């Protein structure tokens with residue numbers, strides 16, 4: 001079980017390419033909570049995620065993690081977070097197993113194999129990632145969710161290219177994480193099957 005966490009966003013405004021993306025947005029995230037950032041294409045979902053991690057400057061407002069302003073001190077948030085972006089980040093020239101070793105260098109081989117089994121990739125460990133389908137590459141990227149001990153997950157369109165069974169497997173993993181006090185902030189354009197998120201809607 002994780003310790004309690006609190007991410008507090010107050011009156012946040014982000015500007016990108018001279019467009020104002022969030023207008024005085026406020027919400028909180030605590031352990032056990034699933035947040036879905038919703039909105040049309042270009043409304044600023046990915047930008048908001050990056051701003052929450054301190055990777056994009058903010059125009060106005062504050063982001064506090066466990067009471068600390070991340071614009072001053074973001075080490076504790078960065079130490080607790082796992083971010084999986086829009087792009088899978090999988091390296092085509094490496095095998096599936098090598099990609100996992102690259103992303104999770106401290107993981108045990110037995111845990112990596114178990115993670116691959118969970119995602120129906122056990123037969124592909126020696127396959128070059130470049131020979132995988134889009135959905136299989138997404139699954140390789142998502143194995144990190146079975147290998148991490150990070151408490152707060154930032155998942156940008158994690159369901160992209162997954163089939164129905166892959167979607168349910170990911171939803172199940174997210175539920176396990178929430179049940180142990182983890183938090184998840186995600187974007188998705190797809191309908192969720194079993195998850196009931198708190199929705200933060202961005203306007204265009």
Ligand SMILES: Nc1ncnc2c1ncn2[C@@H]1O[C@H](COP(=O)(O)OP(=O)(O)OP(=O)(O)O)[C@@H](O)[C@H]1O
Pocket residue numbers: 016017019021039040041042043044045046047048
């Ligand atoms: N690197 C960048 N430089 C300048 N502007 C950018 C950059 N990346 C995105 N933007 C702009 O910021 C706005 C929000 O983009 P963002 O990717 O955050 O939207 P989104 O809601 O995640 O979209 P989608 O649903 O298509 O993934 C868009 O108008 C986009 O053109």
